[in-house]
Amino acid sequence: MIEPKIDIFIAGETIDLCVAHDDDWTINQWYKWFNDSDVTTILAQGVYPNTPQKQREFLQSAEGNRLVLMIRPKGQDRFIGVVSLSSIDHINRQCDSAMVIGEKVDHPDAMYFGLEAKALITEHAFEKMGMERVNSSQVCDLIAWQRTQILFGFQIEGIQRAKMRKGYRHFDTMVSSCLLADYKQVLEERSHYWPGKTVVFKMLRQLPRCQAIENLMAFLKSEQQIMVEHRRAITKIVSSAGDNDE
């Protein structure tokens, strides 16, 4: 029997973020997530089979330019996902965050796992790594997740049209970020970036059901169309002027 190798790097309330070792126990859980079509529906992975070797190669390639941590529910001997910071730029002091929850978990605290993982790694980026900007992007379909990011200082910055492709489908992605100033403001408001699951529950309940994100998507589409009409009109005018000159 393979012994669990749990090496806690950042301890949380509902989860711990653990060192991603390249031992069999870790790798054998990790690689399978990317062969699960439910997990990879809107991920770049899932096009070719993943293998333990490929997963190890990914981990080795991450050395020095990516921080990868395994998500472990408190008190459990298993990992349910992975969270990372990549494109770590120490000159511009910014990085990209990403997370995959590979296991659907039956646990009363399951609703907090992803949120706390994101909060812990973002906090680490600002408090320990000296980052001043943490970028985040998800397909626009993940509206519920994008709404909750607001509680942790992330601000929506825009929508990238047809940015992601899976098979013949294209997906718009929403980009957001948390700046150091946003992070500090959250701390001013509530003194702990992760304020505890009870408070998070109350905050989630209070999140407005307003259509801010949907409104933004509709607004951008409409503004983009206006720009296209402007361009067409300008092209016509300039072309007509050119004809007259001749």
Add this chain to the structure above:
Amino acid sequence: MNRASIFEVITTVAVKLKPNAQVEENSLFKEDLNFDSLDTINFFFEVEMQTGIQIDENAIADENLISVSHLLNYLERKAA
């Protein structure tokens, strides 16, 4: 609010969240309706808002609110 009305609200909210959802009384949120954990909690809040019946945080674990029928039974009891 009676059981039928609550079920109607649950169905409407579930379909809004997952347009292809086939909602029945014995539907499990995760396995049948394909909710992830964030979907589930947002679903609960929306049902709460539509029915006016608060779902206590502890109830999610204590009452094992993993299916439509579990939620229906809980809300029906609270409404009574």
